[in-house]
Amino acid sequence: MAEYGISVGQRVAVIWDSSSPVEGLKNLVAKIQALVGPESRISVENIDQLSHSAHAASSFDVVLSGMVPGSMTLHSAGVLAEIARILKPGGCVLLKEPVAAQIGDNSRIKTAARLLTALTLSGLVEVKELQKEPLTPEETQSVQEHLSYQGNDLLSVQMEGKKPNFEVGSSSQLKLSFAKKSASSAKPAVDPAAAKLWTLSANDMDDEGMDLLDSDELLDSEDLKKPDPSSLKAPSCKESGKKKACKNCTCGLAEDLEQEKKESLQPKSACGNCYLGDAFRCASCPYMGMPAFKPGEKILLAENNLHDA
Amino acid sequence: MIQALLQFVFTSCRPDAVVDPWLPDLWGRILPLYPLPPGLGIIGPDVLLPSKFTLHFLDERSSGCDGEAARQAPSELHPFAAQVVSNLRVTAESHFQDVRLIEFDVTGSGIEYSAGDVVMIQPRNAPEDVQQFCQLLRLDPDRCFVLKPSEPGTPLPAHLPQPCTIQHLVACYLDISGVPRRSFFELLSWFSPNELEREKLQELSSAQGQEELYSYCNRPRRTTLEVLCDFPHTTCAVPLDYLLDLIPRIQPRAFSIASSMLALPNRLQILLAVVQYKTRLSKPRRGLCSTWLASLHPQQEDVRVPLWVKRGGMKFPAEPDTPIIMIGPGTGVAPFRAAIQERVAHGRKGNYLFFGCRQKSKDFYCGAEWQELVKSGHLTLFTAFSRDQEEKIYVQHRIRENKGLVWDLLSRGNAHIYLAGNAKQMPAAVAEALKSVFQLEGDLSPSEAEEYLTALERSHRFQMETWS
Numbered sequence: 036m037a038e039y040g041i042s043v044g045q046r047v048a049v050i051w052d053s054s055s056p057v058e059g060l061k062n063l064v065a066k067i068q069a070l071v072g073p074e075s076r077i078s079v080e081n082i083d084q085l086s087h088s089a090h091a092a093s094s095f096d097v098v099l100s101g102m103v104p105g106s107m108t109l110h111s112a113g114v115l116a117e118i119a120r121i122l123k124p125g126g127c128v129l130l131k132e133p134v135a136a137q138i139g140d141n142s143r144i145k146t147a148a149r150l151l152t153a154l155t156l157s158g159l160v161e162v163k164e165l166q167k168e169p170l171t172p173e174e175t176q177s178v179q180e181h182l183s184y185q186g187n188d189l190l191s192v193q194m195e196g197k198k199p200n201f202e203v204g205s206s207s208q209l210k211l212s213f214a215k216k217s218a219s220s221a222k223p224a225v226d227p228a229a230a231k232l233w234t235l236s237a238n239d240m241d242d243e244g245m246d247l248l249d250s251d252e253l254l255d256s257e258d259l260k261k262p263d264p265s266s267l268k269a270p271s272c273k274e275s276g277k278k279k280a281c282k283n284c285t286c287g288l289a290e291d292l293e294q295e296k297k298e299s300l301q302p303k304s305a306c307g308n309c310y311l312g313d314a315f316r317c318a319s320c321p322y323m324g325m326p327a328f329k330p331g332e333k334i335l336l337a338e339n340n341l342h343d344a
Numbered sequence: 345m346i347q348a349l350l351q352f353v354f355t356s357c358r359p360d361a362v363v364d365p366w367l368p369d370l371w372g373r374i375l376p377l378y379p380l381p382p383g384l385g386i387i388g389p390d391v392l393l394p395s396k397f398t399l400h401f402l403d404e405r406s407s408g409c410d411g412e413a414a415r416q417a418p419s420e421l422h423p424f425a426a427q428v429v430s431n432l433r434v435t436a437e438s439h440f441q442d443v444r445l446i447e448f449d450v451t452g453s454g455i456e457y458s459a460g461d462v463v464m465i466q467p468r469n470a471p472e473d474v475q476q477f478c479q480l481l482r483l484d485p486d487r488c489f490v491l492k493p494s495e496p497g498t499p500l501p502a503h504l505p506q507p508c509t510i511q512h513l514v515a516c517y518l519d520i521s522g523v524p525r526r527s528f529f530e531l532l533s534w535f536s537p538n539e540l541e542r543e544k545l546q547e548l549s550s551a552q553g554q555e556e557l558y559s560y561c562n563r564p565r566r567t568t569l570e571v572l573c574d575f576p577h578t579t580c581a582v583p584l585d586y587l588l589d590l591i592p593r594i595q596p597r598a599f600s601i602a603s604s605m606l607a608l609p610n611r612l613q614i615l616l617a618v619v620q621y622k623t624r625l626s627k628p629r630r631g632l633c634s635t636w637l638a639s640l641h642p643q644q645e646d647v648r649v650p651l652w653v654k655r656g657g658m659k660f661p662a663e664p665d666t667p668i669i670m671i672g673p674g675t676g677v678a679p680f681r682a683a684i685q686e687r688v689a690h691g692r693k694g695n696y697l698f699f700g701c702r703q704k705s706k707d708f709y710c711g712a713e714w715q716e717l718v719k720s721g722h723l724t725l726f727t728a729f730s731r732d733q734e735e736k737i738y739v740q741h742r743i744r745e746n747k748g749l750v751w752d753l754l755s756r757g758n759a760h761i762y763l764a765g766n767a768k769q770m771p772a773a774v775a776e777a778l779k780s781v782f783q784l785e786g787d788l789s790p791s792e793a794e795e796y797l798t799a800l801e802r803s804h805r806f807q808m809e810t811w812s
Binding site: 311312313314315323324325326327 | 540544548560564566570571573574575576623624625626627
């Protein structure tokens with residue numbers, strides 16, 4: 036990857052502040068110039084003058100802020116919002132800022148988490164921390180100098196953020212599945228050829244040449260056989276998982292189900308010994324107390340027999 | 345040896361479970377002491393003994409071979425075929441129990457009886473049962489046979505005529521409606537050609553199978569005929585020679601005579617409750633004798649019942665002035681009806697009857713008769729109708745209510761007390777009531793009252809006849 040994610044022909048803005056050493060700034064700008072090529076201009080902006088520069092919205096591919104070695108830049112919400120505005124959709128910001136481990140009272144120095152939140156709130160996406168390192172002694176001095184911060188628990192954090200790849204205020208239609216599909220609901224166009232085929236005009240009936248078929252001739256001897264009533268029972272009704280006869284059932288399923296219902300009330304022999312006498316029946320046999328009967332013979336138990344005597 | 349015997353005596357409350365392991369032990373001890381004569385051995389359990397008798401069919405069909413033997417005085421061996429004169433239901437149609445007053449004509453029988461005697465009746469199997477039995481065993485009911493003992497010297501069954509028809513044997517002799525015993529299953533298992541049935545029969549006759557045999561036969565009162573139906577393969581393979589070993593004789597039934605010869609000469613009446621109840625078997629259980637007697641229609645046909653008379657347990661006082669207190673709830677009143685009729689015929693008074701039943705309108709047996717005797721001053725009647733009011737009133741309550749009279753009759757009149765009827769709670773409750781009468785009226789202590797009752801019993805002044 037090219038350094039700072041910069042490639043040839045991109046527009047880059049470098050933001051500096053009072054803490055940035057002049058030498059460092061010059062080096063950085065030269066370095067970037069080399070990356071983008073001689074055709075592109077680099078905008079070098081003072082952080083305090085940024086909003087006054089009145090850059091057009093969405094004009095930079097990359098914005099670098101606080102990246103000048105040795106600088107201790109603090110980004111206010113206004114600066115971050117301005118950076119977000121001037122970035123092109125999909126453009127990238129790289130910034131470096133000293134952060135404290137804990138939020139101090141009345142201090143302008145944020146924590147790393149706060150910085151992350153500030154970037155997100157200014158409208159940037161895919162915000163991530165790239166690097167975190169302790170300050171060098173010179174940097175600590177610089178911080179104390181410029182930011183009048185007395186602690187020495189500071190870290191320098193480098194963050195990256197991206198502008199979403201659409202413009203602020205742009206609109207796009209959502210495709211919702213429950214939306215009425217205008218195309219499919221429309222009546223399909225009638226093929227005129229097909230329509231003609233199915234239209235029998237009154238004139239055709241008078242036509243001598245019109246040959247009308249005797250519909251009976253379409254049937255062969257096989258079709259004229261009287262069907263066996265049992266074969267007429269709809270097999271599909273029975274094969275489908277749930278047996279349910281339709282109202283006014285004519286296929287016989289209703290009677291079958293009724294019969295089945297009756298039979299299901301009769302106990303079924305699981306052991307096969309029910310037909311034998313009591314001596315061979317199990318203790319819970321519903322036929323207990325009744326005489327033996329022939330295997331397969333249908334024995335109807337009276338309702339009162341099903342209860343224990 | 346003595347130890348073994350003692351051990352048996354003390355644990356014989358459930359005989360089958362104890363006898364089985366005990367017997368081999370006993371023989372194991374006896375045999376060393378008294379060895380078998382040489383050449384003889386013990387017959388193992390895997391040997392079928394020969395039948396006691398063999399059955400020889402005669403060529404002739406039933407044509408008078410069922411002939412009546414010459415008449416003698418009626419006894420168990422020669423019962424008198426008494427004609428049934430009437431068979432009346434004495435309970436209301438709506439009443440749950442069917443109780444009959446049945447009258448027999450004993451003219452020419454030589455039968456004599458007095459109050460307290462019992463009549464023995466030899467019942468017979470229902471025709472449909474006989475038919476079913478013959479079908480199951482593939483018997484021709486009309487065939488005649490003679491019995492011959494397998495071993496010389498064995499007496500032939502005295503109650504069977506010789507020659508005899510199959511019909512007579514099944515209808516009048518074999519107790520096919522009784523509950524079969526363990527030995528029945530043991531013998532039957534020998535004849536079974538069917539493995540399933542044989543194993544079940546062996547199981548039911550084994551010591552381990554006794555619990556099951558009890559719940560299969562005894563608890564539901566399953567009859568021999570019903571068992572035979574359950575083992576059809578075995579039943580049709582039973583050798584006829586073994587029929588008499590397999591099925592016992594129908595036992596005669598005893599009934600208290602409910603009439604007096606003095607009041608009804610040449611007649612004999614019994615008061616009979618028709619036994620019918622339900623077990624877990626779908627067919628209701630019916631008493632063999634009572635069902636048969638109740639089914640007779642003397643007004644339609646000439647029906648005869650084999651019977652004879654036995655001396656009863658209750659003796660009524662010979663002295664004419666001794667009063668009697670009779671406690672006879674339900675059919676327990678039967679012997680007292682005979683006693684009252686007899687005493688009234690002799691003109692004796694001092695008859696006190698405590699009668700109990702459920703409802704005055706439904707099972708107050710012979711109610712009109714009693715009212716007549718009360719009016720004529722021959723009878724003092726106390727009735728307890730247990731269901732005619734909210735609280736149950738039984739004869740024992742009436743005894744307590746009339747404690748003054750009861751005590752007076754006993755202590756001053758030297759009265760006799762008689763108790764007859766169902767042997768459930770009633771006898772104990774009446775004994776309690778009597779003891780409380782002795783305590784309250786005779787100022788006896790509880791133990792003295794107990795002793796007084798025992799003394800009455802010992803001197804036959806308190807007699808009981810109860811049945812279940």
